[in-house]
Amino acid sequence: MSEFFDSPEFQEAWEIFRTQFPLAAWETVYVTVVSTFFAIVIGLPLGVLLVTGEKGGIRPLPSPLLKLLNWIINILRSVPFLILMILVIPLTRALTGTAIGTTACIVPLTAAAFPFAARLAESSLREVSPETVEMAQSMGASPLKIITKVLIPESKPSLISNATIAITTVLGYSAMSGIIGGGGLGKIAINYGYYRYKYLVMIIAVVLLIIIVQLFQTVGTMLAKKTDKRLKRT
Amino acid sequence: MIELKNISKVFTTKDGSIEALKNVSLTIPDGDIFGVIGLSGAGKSTLVRCINMLERPSSGSVVIDGTDLGSLSEKQLRSVRSQVTMIFQGFNLLLQKNCLKNVCFPLELAGVKKSEARQRAQELLELVGLGDKAKAYPSQLSGGQQQRVAIARALATKPKILLCDEATSALDPTTTNSILELISDINRKLGITVVVITHQMNVVERICRHVAIIDDGEVAEQGEVTQVFSQPVSAAAKQLVYPDGISDITANAAQDEHILRVVFNGAEAAKTPLIAMLAQQKGIAANIAYASTKSIGNKAYGSMILSVRSKAELTEAVGYMNSIKDITAQEVTANE
């Protein structure tokens, strides 16, 4: 065993780990959290529109508009992330001034994640029973109040667990963004593992990614359970 | 006063249109407990949702205290809805909010100050007997308790009208009773007009003064409960009063047979001693033609149809039954 730790491969990998991993892990978390945040900021209102805007919803949208919205979301969701990254380069440049680097990859990540977030939000909001919405209407709640005081608060636990799904998915995408110059653990895994055959470094990067996913998932699940008052028993 | 004038409601679906209400006219006086009874699918929920305009009638008008709700904007309607509140079969509490916050909900919508709202909510929870459950969540309550919270919530904005759509249909008989008692208490103490939608005869018999029988979107019959249930005229009414085709009883009664209907409304006596007592004390031998009674606690609920041999016996039997607490009896006239 000690031979392994004394081997030059390990020594080298350890050196890389020590010098580069803290920053890379931080970049990964930063990019993931910020992109997911923007994805939710855009996706949640869209999810609300999808639910409230349908026929028979609390604030129906003109049907062509709703169709268009669904269509855009579906298209964006079907474009593979790698291709989307390249497609949004002009937008990335316009927003961040560069197409390469850690901050730059927030743009394609958000673009890839918000349609997904919208669908997740939609499915959470649909868990609120139509009877509950009817109750609010019968009490004279306006559509806006129904959204802010009924739909969102009542589906909060589900929104949290879906946000967790979103963040772990974005983390996976962020690793991929290493290919076009995004920073973080993905970049290390690709640069050392793929281009330079240093598999040990790649494995460490992957293990770290797994640990980060687990952390997000554990915290998310815990939060969702803790906020869900339906689980309370006497 | 609630006046429904020639209300029709047509739902257009992919598979054609459904006429859920056909020319329904009803007048519900202030302070009344008004029952609307009918089989499932008859249009009861649609009717009650027209009263607060959650459903706009296709034609006809809803007039409450002289205001035609059809002429109001959505915004004006929303403020009317704080005066015409509703409780439901499924309670429809906010599951992520505790009882106090559930009761605060309509007050919050009405823009009442938070501290004031909390105080009023606590008072209302006490009124419905759940003063100690303010911090409990709906999942921690029984069905009956949840309905009590829903009632407290419906009363928060001091409404003039309370609409109850199958409010006891999800509850067991004992709980049903206590909720009905609470509703009639509220009607008595606060003078709130109550509209009770149900498919259960005993609910109407227990608390309503007036009833409308609705059948396939139409009002088949309406009037005072005792009147409608003792002398049902329409086929729909007969079906409710005499389930299982018992309506034939009156038609098939022999010339010298007289029919009476006895309603148990929480009477202490069970049915057998009553018949025995009738024989013992009055010397009247009555036949039980039909009986559907239930004991809840020590009390009997339900109805029974008896036949006796002469007009004199009938009058005496009716008098005797009516003299007993919580039992009413009427002659049932033969079908025309």
Ligand SMILES: Nc1ncnc2c1ncn2[C@@H]1O[C@H](COP(=O)(O)OP(=O)(O)O)[C@@H](O)[C@H]1O
């Ligand atoms: N929103 C709706 N769209 C289409 N049909 C409806 C709608 N609401 C009710 N109906 C139909 O109207 C009829 C009456 O329904 P409802 O008022 O719910 O009856 P009840 O409450 O007496 O059971 C039923 O045939 C039902 O299917």
Ligand SMILES: [Mg+2]
């Ligand atoms: Mg119904």
